[in-house]
Amino acid sequence: MAQTLSPVDLRRRPRRREGLIQVLLLASGLLSILVTLGIVYELVKGAMGFFTRPLWEDTNKPLAADVAPSDTVLPVRPEGAAIPEGAIIRVDEEIMRVQRAEETALQVERGLRGTQPAAHPAGVDIFLEDRVSLWEFFTGIRWIPQAGEFGILPLVNATFIVSAIAMLVALPLGLAIAIYLSEYASPRVNNVLKPLLEILAGVPTVVYGYFALTFVTPLLRRLLGPDVVDIYNMASAGIVVGILVTPLVASMSEDALRAVPRSLREAAYALGATKLETALQVVVPAAFSGLAAAFIVAVSRAIGETMIVALAAGAGPNFTFNPFEAAETMTGHIVRISGGDLSYDSIDYNSIFAIGLVLFLITLVLNTLSQRIVARFREVYE
Amino acid sequence: MSVRPRFDPNRAARHRRARIGMVVFQLATLVGIVVLMALLYNIINNAFGLAAIEYRIYPATLGLDLETLPQTPRERLLEILETHLSPGLRRSLERTRPLTQRSNEELAALVLERVLQPKVLDTWPLVPSLLHTQDIVAEVHARFPQAEVRWVRWLNTRFLTRPQSSDPLRAGVRTAILGSLWLVAITAATALPLGVAAAIYLEEYARKDRWYNRLIQVNINNLAGVPSIIYGILGLAIFVRALEPLTSGAVFGAVAEGVTANGRTVLSGGLTLGLLVLPIVIINAQEALRAVPNSLREAAYALGATKWQVVWHHVLPEALPGIMTGTILALSRALGETAPLVVVGASTFITFDPVHPFSKFTALPIQIYQWTARPQPVFRNLAAAASLTLLLLLFLSNGIAVYIRHRARQRRLV
Numbered sequence: 001m002a003q004t005l006s007p008v009d010l011r012r013r014p015r016r017r018e019g020l021i022q023v024l025l026l027a028s029g030l031l032s033i034l035v036t037l038g039i040v041y042e043l044v045k046g047a048m049g050f051f052t053r054p055l056w057e058d059t060n061k062p063l064a065a066d067v068a069p070s071d072t073v074l075p076v077r078p079e080g081a082a083i084p085e086g087a088i089i090r091v092d093e094e095i096m097r098v099q100r101a102e103e104t105a106l107q108v109e110r111g112l113r114g115t116q117p118a119a120h121p122a123g124v125d126i127f128l129e130d131r132v133s134l135w136e137f138f139t140g141i142r143w144i145p146q147a148g149e150f151g152i153l154p155l156v157n158a159t160f161i162v163s164a165i166a167m168l169v170a171l172p173l174g175l176a177i178a179i180y181l182s183e184y185a186s187p188r189v190n191n192v193l194k195p196l197l198e199i200l201a202g203v204p205t206v207v208y209g210y211f212a213l214t215f216v217t218p219l220l221r222r223l224l225g226p227d228v229v230d231i232y233n234m235a236s237a238g239i240v241v242g243i244l245v246t247p248l249v250a251s252m253s254e255d256a257l258r259a260v261p262r263s264l265r266e267a268a269y270a271l272g273a274t275k276l277e278t279a280l281q282v283v284v285p286a287a288f289s290g291l292a293a294a295f296i297v298a299v300s301r302a303i304g305e306t307m308i309v310a311l312a313a314g315a316g317p318n319f320t321f322n323p324f325e326a327a328e329t330m331t332g333h334i335v336r337i338s339g340g341d342l343s344y345d346s347i348d349y350n351s352i353f354a355i356g357l358v359l360f361l362i363t364l365v366l367n368t369l370s371q372r373i374v375a376r377f378r379e380v381y382e
Numbered sequence: 383m384s385v386r387p388r389f390d391p392n393r394a395a396r397h398r399r400a401r402i403g404m405v406v407f408q409l410a411t412l413v414g415i416v417v418l419m420a421l422l423y424n425i426i427n428n429a430f431g432l433a434a435i436e437y438r439i440y441p442a443t444l445g446l447d448l449e450t451l452p453q454t455p456r457e458r459l460l461e462i463l464e465t466h467l468s469p470g471l472r473r474s475l476e477r478t479r480p481l482t483q484r485s486n487e488e489l490a491a492l493v494l495e496r497v498l499q500p501k502v503l504d505t506w507p508l509v510p511s512l513l514h515t516q517d518i519v520a521e522v523h524a525r526f527p528q529a530e531v532r533w534v535r536w537l538n539t540r541f542l543t544r545p546q547s548s549d550p551l552r553a554g555v556r557t558a559i560l561g562s563l564w565l566v567a568i569t570a571a572t573a574l575p576l577g578v579a580a581a582i583y584l585e586e587y588a589r590k591d592r593w594y595n596r597l598i599q600v601n602i603n604n605l606a607g608v609p610s611i612i613y614g615i616l617g618l619a620i621f622v623r624a625l626e627p628l629t630s631g632a633v634f635g636a637v638a639e640g641v642t643a644n645g646r647t648v649l650s651g652g653l654t655l656g657l658l659v660l661p662i663v664i665i666n667a668q669e670a671l672r673a674v675p676n677s678l679r680e681a682a683y684a685l686g687a688t689k690w691q692v693v694w695h696h697v698l699p700e701a702l703p704g705i706m707t708g709t710i711l712a713l714s715r716a717l718g719e720t721a722p723l724v725v726v727g728a729s730t731f732i733t734f735d736p737v738h739p740f741s742k743f744t745a746l747p748i749q750i751y752q753w754t755a756r757p758q759p760v761f762r763n764l765a766a767a768a769s770l771t772l773l774l775l776l777f778l779s780n781g782i783a784v785y786i787r788h789r790a791r792q793r794r795l796v
Contacts, residue, residue: 021690022587028579029588029598032664035657036601039612042619176410184404185411193411200418202776204718206747207425207769210754214762215424243417250414274396276403297607304609306721307747311754331611331721338614338725344623352725356615360608367607371600 043360046353051134053347055148056090056127059083063091063124064104069117074106076126088112088129091120137354143317143333145348152358154319158234158327162309163302165238165323166245170298173242174249175291181250182257183279201247209311212240217312224324232314232326240312241305245298252297256290257283293373300366304359306331330355425773428766429537432511434522434529435551438499439466446498452490459489466497495552502550502760503529537767545733546744550760555768560735561648561728561743562717562775568652568739569659569716574709576656577663581705584664585671586693606661614725617654622646622726629653631740646727648736648743654726655719659712666708670701703790710783714776720747746772 061080074091083089083106087098094115100107106126110117132150140151177197181190217236221229229235260283268278284291314326315336328336334352342349390396441448444462463472463481475481481489494500503526506518511533522531544554580602588595626645627633674697682692698705728748736743746768753765 015688018688018690022583025579025583025587028576029583029595031576032580032602032605032661033598035616035660036605038620039608039616042616043612046615046619173410173413176407177414180407180411184407193415196415196418200414202714202718202780203421204720204747204750204772204776206718206720206750206754207421207772210750210762210765210769211421211424213754214428214766215420246414274400276400277396279403300607304611306609306611307751310721311751331609334611334615335721335724338618338727339730342727352615353619356612360612363607363609364604367604371603 039360043353043357046350047357050347050350050354051132051137053131053350054088055130055132055347057081057130057148059089059126059128061126063120063122063126065122067091067120069110069119072107072110074108074126076104076106078103080126081128083126083128090127090129091124092118094118094120141319145351150347150351150354152330152355154317155328155330155333155355156358157319157321158309158313158317159303159329159331161234161321161323161327162238162241162313162329163299165235166242166302166305167295167299169239169242170245170249170302171295174246174294174298175253177246177250178253178257179279179284182254183275183283197247197250200243201251203244205244205305205307206311208240208244209308212236212308212312216240220324229324230314230326232312233324234313234327235323237309237311237313238323240308241302244305244308245301248301249294249298252294253287253291256287256294259290260286289373289376293370296366296370296373300363300370303366304331304363306335310335330359334359422773425766425769427507427509428763429770430508430511430535431506431533431763432515432518432531433505433534433760433763434503434526435532436501436503436526436529439497440530441498444497446493448494451494452487454486454490456486456489459486459493462493462497463489471496500551505534505760505763534763536763537770541764541767542771545735546731546749547733548731550758550764553764555746555749555771557732557735558744558746558749558768559771559775562745562747564648564736564739564741564743565652565655565723565745566713566717568649569655570709570713572653572656573660573663573712577660577709577712578667578705580660580664581667581671582693582698585668586689586697602661602664606665610658610719611721611725613654613658614722616657617650617722617726621650621653625650629740631738646729646742647740649739651723651726651728651743651745652739654722655716658719658722659716662712662715663709666712667701667705670704670708671697673704674700703786707783707787710779710786714779714783717776717779718747718772720745720751723748724751746775 059081061083062077064075064077067074074096083098083101085098085101087101089096089098089106089108094110094117095112096108096110097112098106098108130148137150137152139153140149141153142149142151143154181193185193213232213236216239217229217231217233220233220236221231264282264286265278268282273282309329309332313329313332315332316326316328317333318325318327320327334355337348337352445458446454446462460481467475472481475492481492484492504522511518519531522529541554542559543556544552545557546555547553580598584595584599584602588598590596621629622645629647629650630645631647631649678696678700679692682696687695723745728744729742730744730748730752732742732744735741750765750768750772753761753768756762
């Protein structure tokens with residue numbers, strides 16, 4: 001007799017564990033989005049704090065007579081800076097709004113923003129509220145926190161000079177190395193050179209900073225004279241940042257060059273071109289977009305590079321175009337300010353967020369641009 | 383793309399140019415190697431050399447030998463301390479712990495610190511020290527008649543085992559090395575599971591045509607390009623300030639009153655570095671997962687495995703060497719990272735070891751930065767020694783990564 005098989009349940013069983021795992025994995029993926037949002041949120045919040053924070057500027061205009069808590073007219077001396085109507089002023093701890101301003105008297109609204117009207121003796125200076133305006137921030141050529149001057153241009157200028165010098169080093173050097181590796185070197189030579197480049201890329205930036213300060217700077221000073229080259233200078237920092245990004249330029253460029261189909265090279269050889277002509281007139285133009293992407297990523301790395309400039313480029317913002325002078329970059333300034341014991345309730349603390357935001361946006365634009373170029377370039381040969 | 387055809391019939395000239403071109407490319411590569419050599423030369427050159435040292439009391443006048451100071455007879459050390467310490471200082475030392483109860487090492491340290499009091503006046507790098515020894519000795523005698531010229535290995539075992547000190551002859555990097563190890567451990571503990579999980583999601587689960595999956599991928603690529611100092615600012619705002627009760631250990635009651643680091647702890651530093659290397663870990667792990675052949679997955683599915691069983695039992699073990707290699711390389715990056723730690727608030731001068739995640743901390747790169755930034759040239763030698771230590775650590779960890787990769791390749795061949 002035929003045996004009856006026990007029926008096997010072939011229906012799909014609910015797999016709760018599988019679903020849970022998938023959710024956890026997705027959450028890990030989403031964490032990276034959260035990090036980006038966190039960066040943007042904190043930078044914007046800190047930068048808002050920077051632009052809305054009241055700075056009190058001493059007008060050097062003292063009270064002419066004692067003031068009682070009930071007075072609404074402040075007698076003032078004519079000297080000092082002018083106080084406009086509608087301005088917020090501070091006398092001792094009390095904050096007031098100026099309703100009408102005359103040469104020797106100010107009509108005010110007393111006890112603003114939770115402060116209490118109080119008696120003030122004659123001779124106390126009046127402080128005028130000021131804020132860092134966006135205009136001042138982006139066009140000012142002086143960054144002197146003690147004096148309430150916050151123009152980011154000296155920092156941006158130094159950042160770009162250092163990056164420009166770095167690219168002057170890294171572009172020709174990195175491109176030449178890439179051409180050598182992809183067009184000339186045998187696989188055996190490649191096997192030796194690539195690990196060496198990886199070592200060069202793996203050296204911590206602080207060690208490069210040490211190298212800049214104790215090797216490149218003395219070398220520059222010996223070559224060009226100590227009168228020309230300062231102990232801290234942008235040139236030395238720029239050269240070493242260039243060395244730092246050279247392996248990056250080289251390896252990205254090499255990938256771009258290798259992606260060029262063999263047939264192009266063979267066609268060039270068949271027409272009688274020399275190896276150099278093939279490399280420079282056929283392969284490099286064909287890989288141009290990939291090379292451009294490599295170059296842009298390298299610029300972005302150079303702009304964000306911190307320790308080399310912090311050690312070798314000098315402390316203190318300086319608006320100069322002379323690469324042999326000391327000048328602080330955006331990153332260098334952030335590190336120096338936060339290296340001390342930074343008080344959370346200070347304009348310095350807020351300023352690192354404003355600078356950080358500018359830095360973040362610049363590098364974001366460059367990285368996005370580079371990825372766009374790479375994405376387009378991939379489509380060409382696939 | 384338009385390449386303007388130019389034909390130069392002078393073949394000899396063209397081939398000459400081709401040869402020159404090749405030499406130029408070779409030279410460029412050579413420049414890279416020369417720079418690497420210069421970097422290493424510069425560090426080694428400064429990590430060893432001659433130094434002019436002045437003592438308050440010269441060891442020779444007391445019949446002491448510096449190299450074997452702890453082996454000096456105990457009675458002799460006690461006698462020296464007896465005769466050369468001021469009565470007030472001796473009393474206060476006796477009050478902390480009687481001198482007779484202290485070990486020979488401690489007595490020797492006291493003799494060195496309180497009696498001999500060596501002070502570095504000037505230092506010379508290795509190469510001039512070797513080539514112009516006589517000139518340097520003569521120069522020292524002219525400039526500092528009192529001083530003694532001595533060979534100093536700035537990188538030595540005492541340097542590795544001593545805590546930080548303001549005296550360059552006694553300063554060490556033990557606290558910094560331990561701090562760096564704590565940081566790397568915390569970084570690994572956070573970035574490795576999260577990074578691998580995200581990579582598994584993106585490679586094994588995510589449908590590539592969904593906008594949110596593409597967004598995650600683009601976002602990770604972008605995060606990998608964010609300057610490290612921005613992560614420092616993020617860590618300062620989130621871990622040090624917003625999560626202070628957590629990162630300072632106050633919530634767990636782990637920290638005694640008055641010694642809290644206010645969120646500027648090794649935990650905050652490690653978490654910051656964790657976020658910093660997360661995109662790198664993800665991208666490397668993705669590559670490792672992508673390298674697993676599809677046939678493996680299909681075979682497992684054919685046997686009725688669920689998706690997670692396929693990933694956990696077949697794909698992950700196969701991709702593990704690649705993931706480990708990528709992770710170690712990412713952790714090497716964390717080991718050498720300086721800027722975010724400065725912003726997060728690594729302490730520059732601490733003499734005690736980090737003992738738990740809520741300790742204040744310093745790290746090797748921070749030490750190098752601090753010593754390099756000091757105006758006194760002696761500290762440059764210490765910075766060189768610390769750089770050499772850091773490079774050796776990195777070399778070691780990269781060596782492990784290469785070994786894992788190599789072994790995995792060999793196993794695959796069998």
